[in-house]
Amino acid sequence: MSNTGQISATSTLRKENYSVDLWIKLSQLRIGLESWKMQLQKMITSIDEFEQRILCVQSCDQRPEKEDDKNDTWKPTCKRAGQRIKKRLLEIVCDYDEKIRECTMVIDGMTLATHLSWNQIGYQNAQANLRIASDTKNDSSQMKSIALLTMVFLPATFVSSLFSMTFFNWxxxxxxxxxxxxxxxxxxxxxxxxxxxxxxxxxxxxxxxxxxxxxxxx
Known part of the structure; x- marks a missing residue:
């Protein structure tokens, strides 16, 4: 029986350690995903700034159209490339958001399960306390009965013992x-x-x- 109890206690401890490790790893994964998401958003912001600079250069450029067509063909190409990169980054951000939501859902589920477990333990403790209180009340009633019987018989016992001593010659x-x-x-x-x-x-x-x-x- 002792070996069985030790095995069950060890298995319970391993399950608790596994749950804690899983919670820590999921939290670290969510933090890492959020950090990468912030970096991607910064990259998207940089692409927007780059596009704004290209537009400013185009609006401020006063060269003839022919020369402009020959030398500035890279601007539309860069703009299209920036838009494609931005689109892909937005898709990656959406994927990261989905993964973050999944991590959050699992962590919230583990938190809810932990609260339910603690509530179950609290309920069991409350039931045990109620049983202990009921048993204590029964014991108290029995002790009162014993005390009452003692008070009833003790004076008579004392008087009979006192009068039965040889100090009295009747x-x-x-x-x-x-x-x-x-x-x-x-x-x-x-x-x-x-x-x-x-x-x-x-x-x-x-x-x-x-x-x-x-x-x-x-």
């Missing part, structure tokens, strides 16, 4: 008293034994008492 003869002259021994011995027992109990409970957090801080 049938005295000539010159004898009912009460023995050695009756003082009973209260003296009783008080001494009571003090010793109470002192031992007090010392034992004081040594075994665990200090609370507030007392330990002070």
């Amino acid at each position: 049938y005295p003869q000539n010159g004898q008293g009912i009460l023995s002259p050695y009756v003082w021994i009973y209260p003296v011995v009783t008080i001494c034994i009571t003090l010793v027992v109470v002192g031992i109990w007090y010392i034992f409970t004081k040594k075994c008492r665990v200090p609370s957090k507030d007392e330990s801080i002070v």
Whole structure:
């Protein structure tokens, strides 16, 4: 049974470690994808700025049309290439957004599962506390019954024990008293034994008492 318990505890610990590692890896993957997405967006912004510069150069150029056609054929080519690159970068950004959403969905699912597990554990703990409270209530009722029986029978037991002692002579003869002259021994011995027992109990409970957090801080 002990080996089975150890195996189950080990398997549970491995599952928890696997879940934690998976959550960490997914979080790192999402952060990496978001970083790459930001870099791609910066590249798209740079392409837009480059296109704006080409337009500015075209608008500011005052050369004749023939010479302009011969020397500036690279501008439309660069513009078309920039548009194709921008389109491809936007597609990659969309793919990254999809991957980021998938990572977020998995992480949120793991978070939800963790919350559900903790809620289940809390519910089980609450049920266990209710059972403990119910058992404690039953024990308290039984202790009250025992205390009531003790209070009922203890005076009678004490009186019967007291009157059965030889300190009392209920049938005295000539010159004898009912009460023995050695009756003082009973209260003296009783008080001494009571003090010793109470002192031992007090010392034992004081040594075994665990200090609370507030007392330990002070």
